Amino acid sequence: MIVAIDGPSGTGKSSTSKAVAAQLGLSYLDTGAQYRAITWWMLSNGVDVSDQEAIAAAADKPSIVSGTDPRQPAISADGLDAAGPIRTQEVTAAVSAVSAVPEVRTRITELQRAIAAEAGGGIVVEGRDIGTTVLPGADLKVFLTASPEARAARRSGELKTTEGKPVTDLAATQQALTARDKADSSRKASPLKKAEDAVEVDTTELTLEQVIECVVTLVEKAAARKAEAEPVEEAAR
Numbered sequence: 001m002i003v004a005i006d007g008p009s010g011t012g013k014s015s016t017s018k019a020v021a022a023q024l025g026l027s028y029l030d031t032g033a034q035y036r037a038i039t040w041w042m043l044s045n046g047v048d049v050s051d052q053e054a055i056a057a058a059a060d061k062p063s064i065v066s067g068t069d070p071r072q073p074a075i076s077a078d079g080l081d082a083a084g085p086i087r088t089q090e091v092t093a094a095v096s097a098v099s100a101v102p103e104v105r106t107r108i109t110e111l112q113r114a115i116a117a118e119a120g121g122g123i124v125v126e127g128r129d130i131g132t133t134v135l136p137g138a139d140l141k142v143f144l145t146a147s148p149e150a151r152a153a154r155r156s157g158e159l160k161t162t163e164g165k166p167v168t169d170l171a172a173t174q175q176a177l178t179a180r181d182k183a184d185s186s187r188k189a190s191p192l193k194k195a196e197d198a199v200e201v202d203t204t205e206l207t208l209e210q211v212i213e214c215v216v217t218l219v220e221k222a223a224a225r226k227a228e229a230e231p232v233e234e235a236a237r
């Protein structure tokens with residue numbers, strides 16, 4: 001069972017995906033964390049993130065390792081725990097530029113497909129291009145949306161500066177979030193986009209619990225469809 005959950009920042013992808021995976025006993029992959037980890041590695045290793053060629057040349061250098069336990073998500077770059085540093089404002093500000101470089105996307109997409117292929121019992125993969133590009137054959141595709149105001153309000157309490165202080169400026173958070181959406185949606189390589197066969201869920205007026213319940217129901221229905229379809233496929237072979 002492969003579940004793809006895409007959408008812009010602050011729509012609830014990570015919280016929903018982790019909870020759904022934990023509830024249904026599936027693995028979990030946060031692909032945004034992988035793009036953040038490679039960005040953090042580049043910033044830490046003197047790669048000029050305003051130079052596309054420099055980013056492309058460094059794309060296959062770091063080893064990026066993701067944990068797939070939804071109760072203990074883990075991410076490392078060259079063996080260093082990246083979970084904390086990837087959430088800083090510095091990384092958030094640079095990640096769209098790094099993730100737009102085709103060599104970075106090819107590298108990270110390969111990693112994502114390998115992880116999904118190895119997840120025996122099924123996996124929930126969240127990101128921007130999972131349903132359109134990474135796993136177009138997913139059994140269920142969900143595209144989460146929410147108003148920019150709701151997304152900024154959700155995010156403003158979480159963001160941290162490089163010194164670890166909270167960022168509380170709501171207007172600035174909304175502006176940064178909108179700029180990142182624009183960059184992610186307009187890049188040439190695998191932009192943020194709803195897959196044609198994805199189910200769109202607007203989470204603006206929903207609690208996180210309601211979104212989780214909705215996605216669990218969608219996964220259960222997709223699993224039942226898959227179970228019904230498989231004996232037919234077997235017989236046709």
Ligand SMILES: Nc1ncnc2c1ncn2[C@@H]1O[C@H](COP(=O)(O)OP(=O)(O)O)[C@@H](O)[C@H]1O
Pocket residue numbers: 007008009010011012013014015016154155158203206207208209211
């Ligand atoms: N439906 C919701 N209502 C209120 N808060 C939410 C909802 N969904 C997520 N959140 C909160 O919003 C923040 C961002 O959610 P997250 O899952 O990280 O979004 P994304 O992965 O899409 O960026 C988190 O603090 C989360 O708890």
Ligand SMILES: Nc1ccn([C@@H]2O[C@H](COP(=O)(O)OP(=O)(O)O)[C@@H](O)[C@H]2O)c(=O)n1
Pocket residue numbers: 008009010014031032033035036095096097099100126127128129130180184
């Ligand atoms: N499948 C993906 C996932 C993330 N990304 C990039 O990684 C960035 C960070 O993703 P994220 O999911 O951690 O972002 P948030 O929604 O958590 O803020 C995005 O803004 C994209 O630039 C991507 O290009 N493709």
